[in-house]
Amino acid sequence: MISILADANMTGLAELLDCYPEHFEVQWYQGRTPTAAQLAQAEALLIRSVTQVDSALLAQAPRLRWLGTATIGTDHVAADALRERGILFYSTPGVNAGAVGDYVASVVAAEVMRRGELPNPSGQLRAAIIGAGNTGTAAAARLRAFGYQVECYDPPRYQQGDSTVHRDWQRVLSADVISCHVPLTRAGTHATHHLIDAEALSQLHANALLINASRGSVVAEQALLEQLQKTPELTVALDVWEYEPQLNRELLALVQYATAHIAGHSVAGKVGGALRLMQQLVRDFKLEVELPELASQVAQRLPQAVYQYSVKGEKLSLQTLASALLSIYDVRYDDKLLRGSDLSPQAFDQLRKSYPARAELASLELIDLNSTDLQRWQQVQQFLQVAGR
Numbered sequence: 001m002i003s004i005l006a007d008a009n010m011t012g013l014a015e016l017l018d019c020y021p022e023h024f025e026v027q028w029y030q031g032r033t034p035t036a037a038q039l040a041q042a043e044a045l046l047i048r049s050v051t052q053v054d055s056a057l058l059a060q061a062p063r064l065r066w067l068g069t070a071t072i073g074t075d076h077v078a079a080d081a082l083r084e085r086g087i088l089f090y091s092t093p094g095v096n097a098g099a100v101g102d103y104v105a106s107v108v109a110a111e112v113m114r115r116g117e118l119p120n121p122s123g124q125l126r127a128a129i130i131g132a133g134n135t136g137t138a139a140a141a142r143l144r145a146f147g148y149q150v151e152c153y154d155p156p157r158y159q160q161g162d163s164t165v166h167r168d169w170q171r172v173l174s175a176d177v178i179s180c181h182v183p184l185t186r187a188g189t190h191a192t193h194h195l196i197d198a199e200a201l202s203q204l205h206a207n208a209l210l211i212n213a214s215r216g217s218v219v220a221e222q223a224l225l226e227q228l229q230k231t232p233e234l235t236v237a238l239d240v241w242e243y244e245p246q247l248n249r250e251l252l253a254l255v256q257y258a259t260a261h262i263a264g265h266s267v268a269g270k271v272g273g274a275l276r277l278m279q280q281l282v283r284d285f286k287l288e289v290e291l292p293e294l295a296s297q298v299a300q301r302l303p304q305a306v307y308q309y310s311v312k313g314e315k316l317s318l319q320t321l322a323s324a325l326l327s328i329y330d331v332r333y334d335d336k337l338l339r340g341s342d343l344s345p346q347a348f349d350q351l352r353k354s355y356p357a358r359a360e361l362a363s364l365e366l367i368d369l370n371s372t373d374l375q376r377w378q379q380v381q382q383f384l385q386v387a388g389r
């Protein structure tokens, strides 16, 4: 029996573990940090982005030999400390990239409804993706579906010879939509901490749309607040916050879309994370568990495959497309939930814990289209299906 300690709020994991009671002895922890008594027993620890794993936590977990985070980001884990102890460590790259792309699409669709047109202060319909990895690629595809010319800024990839990306920071700052998709890093040539600082913010078009669904500290929060006080027309969508679960209330009042770090929270993204960790755990501990059976347990939890939206024979206008996308995932609803809460750290965590089941935009099917629009829709659909590099 392996002694597993896991975040109680990891969608799909309990069902997977329940299928194999003979292999696992499971303890669940609530909230952000396990107790010392729980850590003392654990051989394998399964976490989400809210649990900080550092030397102090590891010192309480003498039996630990395996750590998995069901997230793309790994900035909450001290990888060096794990290496020193010889603890195996896994994350789930790309697992919720489609969901993050959908979040970006939903923000743009909501802007179409609010402005009556796409954000386009430069008149060139140009979007900049910062970080051309999995989430950046999914977001770029969604922006292309709206007709944006998308350019990806990614100096590390550029240095490695990737000719599809650039390293011209000024081009990023002059775009109509700027969307952040980098890991949070604090050291090295390409550190991303406060990448969007006061100087960068001051150079954006007043009517530009800035989106951050990466990590809060990629944008300097105080500088953003000061910029919004000067240019309130700047439209900002923040899914992540520099000091979350503590929110900057003054800043929240000035951003157009404020959500509780849920950009990646589609059911497929969340359940996929649990499945990938389980598959790795089963391999590393050499357990006799059928991996295909694990996958089929997960498939049963995914939402229905197709959501139909009738355009009722009308032209596929920008507004119709935006309405159809919002019918699957509407960021304005998540924004209302956060603003309607008491904005405390507990409320922030509770919103994430009780997040409703969310399908992905790839499951949308438009019906009753005329033949010209059918072609346009098929192109859009391809963009909506991109779920990583």
Ligand SMILES: NC(=O)C1=CN([C@@H]2O[C@H](COP(=O)(O)OP(=O)(O)OC[C@H]3O[C@@H](n4cnc5c(N)ncnc54)[C@H](O)[C@@H]3O)[C@@H](O)[C@H]2O)C=CC1
Residues within 6 Å of the ligand: 072, 073, 074, 093, 094, 096, 097, 100, 130, 131, 132, 133, 134, 135, 136, 137, 153, 154, 155, 156, 157, 181, 182, 183, 184, 190, 191, 192, 195, 213, 214, 215, 239, 240, 261, 262, 263, 264, 265
């Ligand atoms: N809000 C949410 O729910 C979610 C947030 N995230 C965050 O998004 C981050 C990115 O995720 P992925 O795209 O899947 O990661 P990825 O590793 O696939 O791509 C990151 C890209 O950023 C580039 N990069 C690194 N430093 C850079 C810099 N200084 N300037 C420009 N580009 C730089 C890398 O070369 C890489 O291409 C994650 O590390 C995580 O923190 C991820 C999933 C969900």
Ligand SMILES: O=C(O)C(=O)[C@H](O)COP(=O)(O)O
Residues within 6 Å of the ligand: 048, 049, 050, 070, 071, 072, 073, 074, 096, 261, 263, 264, 265, 352
């Ligand atoms: O994958 C990541 O990185 C994220 O930020 C997640 O979407 C956040 O997921 P949870 O930590 O809330 O499971």
